Amino acid sequence: MTERIARDFPENFLWGTATASYQIEGAVTEDGRTPSIWDTFSKTPGRVTNGDNGDVACDHYHRYEEDLDLLAKLGVKAYRFSLAWPRIHPNGGSVANAKGLDFYKRLVAGLLERNITPLPTMYHWDLPQDLEDKGGWTNRDTVDRFGEYVQTIVGGLEGIDTWTTFNEPWCAAWLGYGYGVHAPGHSDIGAAVAATHHLLLAHGVGVDIARSLQPEIKIGLTLNLGAFRPGSNNQADLDALWRVDGNQNRIWLDPLFKGEYPQDMVDLYSDTTPAFTVVKDGDLKKISTPIDFLGVNFYSPGTIFGAGRHKEAREAGFNLGPIPEDAKPDHLRALGVETPGRPKTAMGWEVDASGLRELLNRVKNDYTDIPIYITENGAAYYDYVNANGAVEDPERIQYLAEHLNACAGAIEDGVNLAGYFVWSLLDNFEWAFGYSRRFGIVWIDYDTGRRIPKSSFNWYRDVIKNNAVPTKA
Numbered sequence: 001m002t003e004r005i006a007r008d009f010p011e012n013f014l015w016g017t018a019t020a021s022y023q024i025e026g027a028v029t030e031d032g033r034t035p036s037i038w039d040t041f042s043k044t045p046g047r048v049t050n051g052d053n054g055d056v057a058c059d060h061y062h063r064y065e066e067d068l069d070l071l072a073k074l075g076v077k078a079y080r081f082s083l084a085w086p087r088i089h090p091n092g093g094s095v096a097n098a099k100g101l102d103f104y105k106r107l108v109a110g111l112l113e114r115n116i117t118p119l120p121t122m123y124h125w126d127l128p129q130d131l132e133d134k135g136g137w138t139n140r141d142t143v144d145r146f147g148e149y150v151q152t153i154v155g156g157l158e159g160i161d162t163w164t165t166f167n168e169p170w171c172a173a174w175l176g177y178g179y180g181v182h183a184p185g186h187s188d189i190g191a192a193v194a195a196t197h198h199l200l201l202a203h204g205v206g207v208d209i210a211r212s213l214q215p216e217i218k219i220g221l222t223l224n225l226g227a228f229r230p231g232s233n234n235q236a237d238l239d240a241l242w243r244v245d246g247n248q249n250r251i252w253l254d255p256l257f258k259g260e261y262p263q264d265m266v267d268l269y270s271d272t273t274p275a276f277t278v279v280k281d282g283d284l285k286k287i288s289t290p291i292d293f294l295g296v297n298f299y300s301p302g303t304i305f306g307a308g309r310h311k312e313a314r315e316a317g318f319n320l321g322p323i324p325e326d327a328k329p330d331h332l333r334a335l336g337v338e339t340p341g342r343p344k345t346a347m348g349w350e351v352d353a354s355g356l357r358e359l360l361n362r363v364k365n366d367y368t369d370i371p372i373y374i375t376e377n378g379a380a381y382y383d384y385v386n387a388n389g390a391v392e393d394p395e396r397i398q399y400l401a402e403h404l405n406a407c408a409g410a411i412e413d414g415v416n417l418a419g420y421f422v423w424s425l426l427d428n429f430e431w432a433f434g435y436s437r438r439f440g441i442v443w444i445d446y447d448t449g450r451r452i453p454k455s456s457f458n459w460y461r462d463v464i465k466n467n468a469v470p471t472k473a
């Protein structure tokens with residue numbers, strides 16, 4: 001038998017790479033932009049590693065032409081980026097800021113000149129601070145403000161035929177309102193449930209408004225879905241697994257594709273407030289408006305143990321990391337841990353691409369056959385510039401190769417996978433980790449702004465050129 005050395009992807013497979021506004025743009029006070037919740041959060045002592053913030057980031061606002069040239073060199077067919085709401089509707093108000101919109105007009109024009117399809121995301125976590133001051137995503141009014149913003153961007157930007165409403169609303173709701181580790185930094189489960197509903201509702205409202213302005217538009221959203229496995233067959237672990245699955249997968253997918261919230265989640269959060277009391281007649285119909293594609297972000301699978309199972313998990317050889325033994329169990333009453341012996345990235349996330357194939361099959365079998373894009377996949381490693389001035393990142397190449405092979409496998413299984421976007425084009429502001437974690441296939445020198453394509457950049461360029469991934473990196 002001859003060894004297969006490469007797996008081909010379908011013709012027209014959409015190869016791309018991704019970034020997000022607050023993580024790369026900088027220029028936070030320029031041309032009328034007002035603060036977002038991430039400006040506030042990152043400037044609150046103790047919230048972000050090293051006290052880092054997005055004031056300058058990759059200075060993409062000023063260097064975008066250079067970044068567009070990098071994209072052209074990489075040969076991507078599409079570029080996924082996000083728009084900063086507080087640049088476009090400063091203060092979260094109703095009046096559009098022409099200068100803010102102009103930046104994205106220049107960016108889109110630059111992409112089209114280079115034959116790269118723009119794939120903008122409307123919201124990647126940078127909520128105008130003024131809206132947060134009125135309750136942010138726990139306040140239904142934010143949904144209407146989002147609708148006005150959608151009017152401006154879809155009505156005002158030409159040359160875009162595909163939009164994504166939200167990026168990873170789970171993080172916006174749960175890390176931001178539930179667990180306090182992302183902006184706006186609240187720790188309130190009932191608020192996180194309300195934010196979940198308003199983010200989903202804003203998605204539905206955004207879809208309708210965008211389609212009313214541009215009926216032929218393709219529109220979807222991106223979820224960070226989880227591939228979870230139970231720590232054991234112990235009932236406590238199996239129950240915990242179902243709850244975690246409910247919180248990260250079903251609470252999003254059920255309303256979007258079935259028009260209802262999972263009853264076990266409604267019950268689980270019924271002792272919190274305001275939680276699901278914010279749901280009004282007609283909301284679920286709006287949320288379940290059919291979409292044209294689903295974006296899936298995947299990094300790592302998770303193994304789940306029920307609360308009180310820490311000892312057993314340790315005995316089974318799992319490394320529970322820095323989570324204290326007496327950590328207060330949250331509503332999930334579960335703990336994700338790492339499998340012994342598996343490689344990990346600099347985020348501490350285990351590398352196991354089989355989770356991606358599993359997850360894609362699950363979405364197909366349980367929910368939908370619309371096209372799926374892997375809108376983010378990638379890894380942080382402790383990269384450095386070597387004596388020759390180059391950045392060699394074989395671990396990232398290995399990671400990408402394994403995940404692209406999982407994608408090829410999913411396509412063979414019949415999954416309607418239409419594209420893949422590496423996270424990220426550039427090293428950037430990794431939220432609560434600041435600049436201490438590097439996900440880019442291009443190195444950023446944060447002192448000078450200099451860009452150095454890493455060896456993974458060249459490797460990915462060849463994958464795109466060949467429309468095939470080597471079975472071995």
Ligand code: IFM
Pocket residue numbers: 020023168297376423430431439
């Ligand atoms: O950097 C983030 C991105 O903004 C959203 N998805 C996960 C990435 C890595 O943590």
